[in-house]
Amino acid sequence: MKAFISLLLLFVLFLFVDFINLNTSTVTRAEQEVPPYAKWGQIAMEKTKEKYPKADIIDYLYIGREKETEYSIEKFKLWLKNDSKEFGVFVDITFNNETKQIIEINYKETTR
16 A cells, blocks of 8 residues: 555656646747847837826737838737726837838727
């Protein structure tokens, strides 16, 4: 009986160690990957914080990129909270494809 319990404990220990190794490698891989829109997402959050200084950004969504010949538009939706009011802000960042210089930033508030 003691041998059975010892084997069972040993088996559970191996499962636990494998589980920890699987989770660690997944987290490491996720930390290394930086999406190409990350730079524009940071700018969207910084500029939105400047425009709405009393609001906290509580959520962030990357919508996508519209690419034209000379310029591209990175699109984001940020969810803000100001006291008891919550609202969304669509942020479109237009930039030159060659120089990566920002041409304009547009904001559009939404209730959804």
